[in-house]
Amino acid sequence: MIIDCDVHNSWNSSQELLPYLPPYWRDVLARGELPGGRDSFPHAHRPWLHPEGFMRTDAIPPGGGTPGSDYELMRTQLLDRYDVEYAILGGDEGIEVSTLANPHLASALARAANDWMVQEWLGRDPRLKGSIVVAPQDPAGAAEEIRRIGEHPDMVQVIVSSGSQRPYGDPFYWPIFQAAAEMGLPVAAHLGGQGGVNANPTGTGPPSYFWEAHALLCETGMGHVASLIAHGVFEKLPELRFLLIECGVAWLPAILWRLDADYKALRKETPWLDRLPSDVAREHIRLTTQPLEQPKDVRHLWSALEAIDGERTLLFATDYPHWDFDDPDRVRIPPAWRDRVLRENARELYRLPPPRAAAPQTQASTS
């Protein structure tokens, strides 16, 4: 049994959101300009185009449509096949609202995406849990939305894109963290949102090729971790947990070594912080594993992960149905950590109930 912390459920067309929008925004989505044809979702696209599309080609539903849009196929290929206890759904294009300049449009779309998640997905299968997408460029609107739908028992986290206008520790964003802490929800930043108003996905300016960029986008994770710790967000909100999804993991130890050293030298800049950044990270920062780094010698990876107490800080994820899917049966996690990383760390973070007695499930299919 596993808990999969990064599963993408999609709409086939952004127009599926129309019933969930108030009249003015419905009019905008139905009649206004869209970035890629009538079915596309309002967002500013990243500057890199994947030369193959970024979906697993075996995840296209039999009758056509977007991978991740067909619950039955998700059940066969993921939920039943890998004996998934819970799948944390993050939606797919929803987090791209962060790229829009208009904060009101961004928040309206986020609200619609959340209602769509609840109505179209969460009731279908008790294994499905949802993420509350919010527009970080509208902190007040985001906080209101967290308080509105955060009561729903199957909504288990707040989600934003890792691409952002500023690092997430900035006091500008605090209303979001306050609302999440109040509702007892972790905040996750998922890789994405590298376009539009989020103009700085990497420090050098944009790389040229998709694979080059994809490998480097962990940079956003570095910035958010440093910023949240330095601004003392976790000192203010001791219950809060921050999860990085799909931002890589092996870089974290090196960044924390550097943060610890510089903090020791210049502690006086941040007098609210009275412990080492690495201590804060161990308690408050969590990371999903996928796509787990793949060195030739796995010991090199495992010794890095030991340095961040990976047994307690890592959460397994597949990223189904995306092209960089990790298979839980093959993922290279130290055997002694598997229970915690593949399941128990997520159970703790999301406060999920202990395992159910054998739930009735259809037979797993293998191919």
Add this chain to the structure above:
Amino acid sequence: MTPPAGEHRPGFYACRSDEIEPGGRVIRELNGRSVGVFNVDGRFYALRNRCPHAGGALCLGPVTGTTLPARDFSFVYGMQGRILRCAWHGWEFEIATGRCLPDPRMRAKTYPVVVEDGAVYVMI
């Protein structure tokens, strides 16, 4: 390889040769294995439908060409119809040989194919 007792033909029957157009494929369960049989310009090839990288559904990926090695910024598209991109992470494999283009140490499992009287047999 000798077919197991009870199999009267060489290897395992996959399909009729006219069932697969050039550029097309079928996926069959043969001798307990999922196998992809491909028609590349009229020649038939069989690969195990299990990717040597991470066990993905190799044979459900697209058949394509790819860029040939180049030293400058030129993009010469070649091997058209001879490349299979794994359905999961998209690593490229040469259909005829199973050679993995991005990692020469890796190879997809291939099986010999025999075509007899318009029937395609895979030697497993």
